[in-house]
Amino acid sequence: MPTLRHAQLRYLSLLLGLWLVAFLLTRTALLVSHWQEAGTGASGLLTVYGVGLLYDLAYLAFAAVPLGVYLLLCPERIWNSRWHRAWLQLLLAVSLYAMLFTAVAEWLFWDEFGVRFNFIAVDYLVYSDEVVNNILESYPIYPLLALLAVLALVVAAALQRPLRQALDAPLLPWRGRLAALASLTGLALGVALTVGQDFPRSSGGNAYQRELASNGPFQFFAAFRNNELDYQQFYAILPEAAIGALLHDEVSEPNARFTGSDPLDIRRVIDNPGQPQTYNIVLVTIESLSAKYLGSFGDPRRLSPNLDELRRQSLFFNNFYATGTRTDRGLEAITLSVPPTPGRSIVKRIGRESGFASLGQQLAARGYDSVFLYGGRGYFDNMSAFFGGNGYRVVDQSSANEADITFKNAWGMADEDLYRLAIKEADRDHAAGTPFFLQLMTTSNHRPYTYPEGRIDIPSGDGRQGAVKYTDHAIGEFLRTARNKPWFANTLFVFVADHTAGSAGSQDLPVANYHIPLFIYAPELIEPREVPTLASQIDLAPTLLGLLNLDYVSTFYGRNLLLDETRPGRALIGNYQHLGLFDGQDLAILSPRRQLRRHDDALRMSRESQATPDDQLIQRDIAYYQGASHAYGHALLSWQVESDADTHLSQR
Structure with missing residues (x-):
């Protein structure tokens, strides 16, 4: 031996x-x-x-x-x-x-x-x-x-x-x-x-x-x-008929008409009342902007004077949550309005990341120039393939002239350079008489936290607080420039984070660590006010299309937050393994090996307990994630060209 x-x-x-x-x-x-x-x-x-x-x-x-x-x-x-x-x-x-x-x-x-x-x-x-x-x-x-x-x-x-x-x-x-x-x-x-x-x-x-x-x-x-987990194999499931009925109730809106034959198909015609509008949209997804960094949420360091002022001038959602912990999750939720299904985000499922009924696709079908602008290189996180395959034109760091880039680090050009690039795209579309949808992804609020010198009173590379303050500075300069443009009065400016600066904690899904701000700013079009409805990034796309009064065929799991503000909200949050639904008080969590848990009083005491499939909050949680995983696997989220009779209902 x-x-x-x-x-x-x-x-x-x-x-x-x-x-x-x-x-x-x-x-x-x-x-x-x-x-x-x-x-x-x-x-x-x-x-x-x-x-x-x-x-x-x-x-x-x-x-x-x-x-x-x-x-x-x-x-x-x-x-x-x-x-x-x-x-x-x-x-x-x-x-x-x-x-x-x-x-x-x-x-x-x-x-x-x-x-x-x-x-x-x-x-x-x-x-x-x-x-x-x-x-x-x-x-x-x-x-x-x-x-x-x-x-x-x-x-x-x-x-x-x-x-x-x-x-x-x-x-x-x-x-x-x-x-x-x-x-x-x-x-x-x-x-x-x-x-x-x-x-x-x-x-x-x-x-x-x-x-x-x-x-x-x-x-x-x-x-x-294990970078992609099969929902049916690892997570709790319920009969499709019951889940389908619950899911339809969750995503339904007044005058919505479901058109699919599959019990878990949520494809439906959304009938938004009123005359359709062709407002331009500039949607800025800000790297790692936790709500806690804003002075208006209690941070005493005065890192966000521009955003604090913008809050008073905007339609501001103060109870808004990121769906995940990574940039690709935020982009997935904002663009496709889907919950964070287990494993990799759809953005990075190479070879299966295109052909979806995205926000950009919806607007491109109505004559918009849908553009994704990224401060870095678009191959990172498979962004170019994802956006290019879902109705967008991609503009990234490689698209800019080197002379127009005043500063760049490992992740890409400084935010101010990205905003100048966006201004050029908007000017070009406006001159051509084309409505535009510009979806930006910034990079400056990311380690190594470097940015052009002389912009703020915190030295470059000195940590997160400097990056936050520079991010805020760049937004202020961008809006000051945009206000002098002829297209400003007809444009919705949307500022939202991709995720927070840190989501780790003693719990699997610490709800408070997913809290982000959402601003919709259009002083000529929207009355400033605060919306307290609990929501998450999947609700942004249907809310924007609602502001345009557009009828459309939706595969979105979110809903228009402004259509019925008395309706209780909910937030879908997760990481690559744990899938949560937060109802404002309690949190339901689905985990591998079909585990079910609750966190009661999730924002405070967060008392954890095992749960059973007959728990109503657990059932709602399963409905979203089982439904979304099924829809992805069965191509129920695909873009389809619909007839006018299908999409134009009450707009007159």
Whole structure:
């Protein structure tokens, strides 16, 4: 039988043991930095370290296989050669460097997102140019890498004695080598069959504890396989007839007529009263603008004087929520009016991201020039393919003349440059007599938080508060320029965030961390007032089309917030796994493995409990997400050219 007395297994166990120590130290450092949020008593420590050990061993069971194969199949003549011993010493040093690098990367990722590596980290590999440049601009990365190299060499030197003892031990005979290989392979297969991305964690409880107990590298590789989750397989479902009736009731509006034969098809004719209007629309999606940063919501730092003044001049929605935690989720909800279905957003489902009845498609069909303008490069997050395939013309950083870009960083041009580009597009369309719909996505309020010098009183790169204040400054300058344009009086200006600056918390879906502002500003067209109706980003598209008094065929899961303001609102919020519906008081959550939970008094005490399928709030939650997942899978959200008889009903 193979034992740790033999050279190959002693060397392998030395490396694996060092990885375990690295995981333990990383977990401890993260725990200490978030001790209060984790609420770590005796049971919490058991969860963090006990479950954490299981995750660490699961990852090492996989990682040990390729190295074990090499060590166990290495011929004795090569093993005992001088160059091979030097190679194994170098491999130890490189492994130590990888451990330190992984620990630092986890720390920085946690600092940004409040979680271990997940599908976001996987996406960052795809868009490596922006991500690498962002890291270089945000941190002293080269000195840090050099420091890690020095530390790795120091630790490697300190380990020379146990390393020599391992290399000088007798080699396994071939029968023992085959037995060891079989054991390693069998262990890895067993782990693959029993340990998943959320095992042995359970949903619910303290989210910080679950994340701390995770293993970053394990979660990273698991995310490759789980970036899109099949709703029917992983989530609670109810009979389609019952869900269909409930869903139709949720999305119905006065005089709406459903036209689909599938029980879960929400395609319907929306009959907006009044004469249709051809107002221009400029919809600005602002990077990471949490409501809490606005002075009018209580921030004392005066970061948003322009937006605070704009609130008094706008149709302002003060109880508005982002659907997700990433830019692509915000764009998905605003453009398609769909809940955040599990896994990847529709924006990034490459090859299946086009052909939908989007807001841009609806307006393009009525003669609008629908344009998506992005401050960065449109290939990021698959934006160009998504918007180009759903009725938009795409204008991004590559479309601008370099002379017109006064400042850019890893994520793209400064907001003020993007606004100047939008002004040019609007001027061009107005001169041609074409109504325009410009949908902008800004980038400045994102790490590394850099922007042109001299615009505000906070130095560039000094943190989030400077980026927020610059974002506000750029909006003020944009509106001052637009007010002098001949198209201003006939234009709706919409400002909304893509998501908040941070959604991590001790709960899976901390509702307060999804709160964002929504402004609709048109001083010649709309009376300023505040709308307290609870809503989320999926309600923006039908509300805008309602302001235009357009009849249309809708596949939107949102509703016109101005049609019946006495109707109770609701907000759909989620992340890539947990799917929530908030009714203003309580929150229902659907999680993988068909788990159902409630958070009563979700904005305050947030008392968590298990729920059952007969809970009305749970049923509403299931209706939206089961319905949206079904509709996506069965092409019920597709754009179809309708006849005039179908779409023009009461407009006269």
